[in-house]
Amino acid sequence: MSNPRRLHKVYVVFTLFQFIKGLLPLIIITMLRKSGLLGLEWYWYAGASALVLLSLLFGWLEWRAFTYTVEEDRIILRKGVLFKDEKTIYYGRIHSVNVDQPFLQRIFGVAELKIETPGGGKTADGILPALAAGEAEQLRRQLLSRQLHVMKEGIGQNSQEESEKASTFGSEGELRGDNASVPERQVDALFQKSSGCPSAESSDSAYFRLTSVQLLLAAATSLNLGLAIAFIAGIYSFANDFLGRFTPIRFFEQLYTESQSHVPGYFIIVIVITAIIALAAGWVLSLILYIIKYSGFTVKREGMRISVSYGLLNKKAYSFDPDRVQSVIVEEGIVRQWIGYAQIKLQVVSSDKNEQLMLHPFLPITEMEKVIGLFVPQMKWSAIEAKAPKRALFYYMRNWLLLTLVICTTLIIIWPFNGLWSLLLLPLVALWRRACHQTAGLTLKEGQLLLRRRNFSKVTYLLRRQQILAMTLKRSRAQQRKNLVSLSVQTMGTVNDYSVSLLEYRDMERVWNWYSREERV
Numbered sequence: 261m262s263n264p265r266r267l268h269k270v271y272v273v274f275t276l277f278q279f280i281k282g283l284l285p286l287i288i289i290t291m292l293r294k295s296g297l298l299g300l301e302w303y304w305y306a307g308a309s310a311l312v313l314l315s316l317l318f319g320w321l322e323w324r325a326f327t328y329t330v331e332e333d334r335i336i337l338r339k340g341v342l343f344k345d346e347k348t349i350y351y352g353r354i355h356s357v358n359v360d361q362p363f364l365q366r367i368f369g370v371a372e373l374k375i376e377t378p379g380g381g382k383t384a385d386g387i388l389p390a391l392a393a394g395e396a397e398q399l400r401r402q403l404l405s406r407q408l409h410v411m412k413e414g415i416g417q418n419s420q421e422e423s424e425k426a427s428t429f430g431s432e433g434e435l436r437g438d439n440a441s442v443p444e445r446q447v448d449a450l451f452q453k454s455s456g457c458p459s460a461e462s463s464d465s466a467y468f469r470l471t472s473v474q475l476l477l478a479a480a481t482s483l484n485l486g487l488a489i490a491f492i493a494g495i496y497s498f499a500n501d502f503l504g505r506f507t508p509i510r511f512f513e514q515l516y517t518e519s520q521s522h523v524p525g526y527f528i529i530v531i532v533i534t535a536i537i538a539l540a541a542g543w544v545l546s547l548i549l550y551i552i553k554y555s556g557f558t559v560k561r562e563g564m565r566i567s568v569s570y571g572l573l574n575k576k577a578y579s580f581d582p583d584r585v586q587s588v589i590v591e592e593g594i595v596r597q598w599i600g601y602a603q604i605k606l607q608v609v610s611s612d613k614n615e616q617l618m619l620h621p622f623l624p625i626t627e628m629e630k631v632i633g634l635f636v637p638q639m640k641w642s643a644i645e646a647k648a649p650k651r652a653l654f655y656y657m658r659n660w661l662l663l664t665l666v667i668c669t670t671l672i673i674i675w676p677f678n679g680l681w682s683l684l685l686l687p688l689v690a691l692w693r694r695a696c697h698q699t700a701g702l703t704l705k706e707g708q709l710l711l712r713r714r715n716f717s718k719v720t721y722l723l724r725r726q727q728i729l730a731m732t733l734k735r736s737r738a739q740q741r742k743n744l745v746s747l748s749v750q751t752m753g754t755v756n757d758y759s760v761s762l763l764e765y766r767d768m769e770r771v772w773n774w775y776s777r778e779e780r781v
Contacts, residue, residue: 262329262330262331263329264327264328264329264338265327265328265329265330266323266324266326266327267323267326267388267389267390267391268368268370268390268391268392268395269323270368270370270390271319271322271323271326271389271390272316272319272320272322272323273319273368274319274364274389274390275315275316275318275319275322276312276315276316276319277364279311279312279315318341321341322339322341325338325339325340325341325344326338326339327339328388330399330402330403332406333350333351333352333406333410334348334349334350334351335348335349335351335375335386335403336348336349337349337386337388347385347386349375349377349385349386350410351403351406351407351409351410352407352410353377354375354376354377354403354404354407355376355377355580355581355584355608355609356375356376356578356579356580356581356584356608357373357374357375357376357400357403357404357579358373358374358376358400358576358577358578358579359371359372359373359374359396359397359400359576359577359578360372360374360574360575360576360577361393361571361574361575361576361577362574363573363574365390366573366574366575368390369392369393370390370391370392370393370396371391371392371393371396371397371575372387372388372389372390372391372396373387373388373391373396373399373400374386374387374388375387375403376609397577400577400579401562404562404565404579408563408564467558467559467560467561468558468559468620468631469556469557469558469559470554470556470557470558470570470621470622474622475551475554475555475557475622476551477601477622478550478554478601478603478621478622479546479547479548479550479551479554480547481593481595481596481599481601481622482546482547482550482593483543483546483593483594483595551572552571552572552573553570553571553572553574554570554571554618554621555570555571555572556569556570556571556572556575557569557570557618557621558570559619559620559635561635562579564581564582565579565580565581565582566579566580566581566582566619566635567579568617568618568619570618578617580606580608580617582635582636582637582638583638584608584609585606585607585608585636585638585639586607586608586609586723586727586751586752586754587606587607587721587722587723587727587751587754587758588604588605588606588607588619588632588636588639588721588722589604589605589606589607589616589719589720589721589722590602590603590604590605590628590641590719590720590722591603591605591717591718591719591720592625592717592718592719592720593716593717594716594717596622597718600624600625600626601622601623601624601625602623602625602628603618603620603621603622603623604618604619604620604623604628604631604632605617605618605619606618606619606636607751607754609752616754619631619635619636628641629641632722638724639708639722639724640705640706640708640722641722642703642705642710643703644701644702644703644710644712645701645702645703645704645705646701646702646703646704646763646764646767647698647700647701647763648697648698648700648701648761648762648763649744649763649764651742651744652697652700652742652744652761652762652763653694653697655739655744655761655762656693656694656696656697656761656762657690657693657694657697660689660692660693661686661689661690661693664685664686664689665686667682667685668682668683668685668686692716695714696713696714696715699712699713699714699718700712700713700714700760700761700762700763701760701763702747702760702763702767702771704770704771704774707724707725708722708723708724708725709721709722709723709724709725709728709749709771709774710722710723711723711747711749711758711759711760712760713759713760713761721749721758723749723751723758725774725775727751727752728749728750728751728775729750729751729752730749730750731747731748731749731750731771731772731775731776732747732748732749732750732757733745733746733747733748733768733772734746734747734748739762743764743765743766744762744763744764744765745762745763745764745765745768746759746760746761746762746763747759747760747763747768747771
């Protein structure tokens with residue numbers, strides 16, 4: 261049994277930061293007062309100093325109480341000042357050990373280590389929030405090495421039991437004259453299966469790194485509209501609230517009035533130009549944040565496991581067993597489709613059921629089959645065989661065109677002349693829904709289900725039968741008469757469903773029978 265170890269002493273400072281973070285709203289409200297922080301009475305400063313000292317004292321007590329012990333078959337975490345908490349994690353239960361370095365940790369040269377197990381809750385089962393960066397990486401490798409050792413022992417024991425049961429009739433190795441023992445053959449096969457390479461030794465060289473040019477192109481084509489819209493909303497709120505302090509009326513109301521007086525009837529031009537500038541600014545911000553997030557993106561193989569690391573300010577490093585991958589998600593953005601690129605994400609069982617691990621953020625479609633086969637060899641990239649029939653186009657169009665028509669009618673009623681511009685939405689929506697119809701489809705081949713759909717980006721899901729938890733077929737009475745069915749699939753490790761809409765009944769029936777082994781839908 262090894263001796264208990266403690267976290268880095270900077271953990272005491274982190275406790276203080278958490279305390280200040282909790283008081284941040286009160287601090288901001290105080291600063292916005294006319295007197296501000298400098299106009300407070302002396303006892304406010306004395307009380308704040310006392311709270312800081314108490315927070316540091318409590319942080320020191322927590323640091324003293326927080327220990328971890330690495331034993332032969334498990335790691336034990338002990339913590340708690342007022343209430344003691346002890347957690348034991350056996351190596352055989354670990355499916356990933358990840359190292360994160362958020363910005364604050366990077367400043368102090370420490371890292372956060374997370375131990376994930378299949379039974380984890382909303383957070384990782386084991387979290388060591390402050391380890392020296394080198395110590396965190398060393399512990400990560402140590403835990404994964406011991407997990408592999410436990411796995412080999414488990415395979416060896418199972419194989420020995422099977423050999424003993426078969427000894428009455430003669431072992432398979434003796435019949436073939438094979439000198440290798442059953443455990444050795446199974447372990448070697450497991451290595452070869454996970455690596456997708458001829459041997460386990462050569463698998464360590466299977467890696468790729470995102471170059472600076474690739475990172476810039478990936479950032480430029482990411483088109484994070486959500487971030488852009490949030491940026492526009494923030495600019496609007498800032499201008500309306502902050503600039504409103506210096507003008508007699510609201511800023512955007514004043515801009516609207518002046519645009520009408522100088523360019524009567526054409527204020528819509530001002531709105532369009534403002535929106536274009538805001539979208540461009542949001543795109544630039546999205547580009548910068550993307551580069552910061554995925555800078556230094558590297559994927560490599562560590563024996564049986566895949567290791568991924570990236571991040572400039574918030575550095576992340578996680579590893580996983582390819583056999584634990586529940587699904588592969590290939591996403592082709594609007595711009596990336598034009599240049600033939602996509603990104604690959606993996607859904608694995610983790611504490612965050614909404615997180616998808618990035619395997620490659622910017623990959624040519626022509627190399628998709630090679631990369632998936634190398635790093636997730638149980639999945640196969642293939643073309644779509646069963647597409648949505650032509651008669652399903654009506655259902656793809658109907659609801660969205662009706663909604664767009666209602667919006668256009670409302671805008672025309674409010675602005676009789678300028679509202680007519682909204683009618684341009686009708687052909688745009690029709691083209692979009694037609695593209696969604698043309699993209700939808702599936703392929704059932706070699707024990708794998710491949711689904712493809714489109715919202716704005718084209719998304720492809722690769723699923724194995726053993727990872728599927730539930731499958732649902734949906735159709736209305738009208739769709740039933742047209743022999744159209746929608747499919748929804750749920751896997752472990754995510755709260756979201758993978759779905760495709762309005763395909764042929766016979767294609768869905770084949771998928772249903774493949775999954776349920778029944779003869780009816």
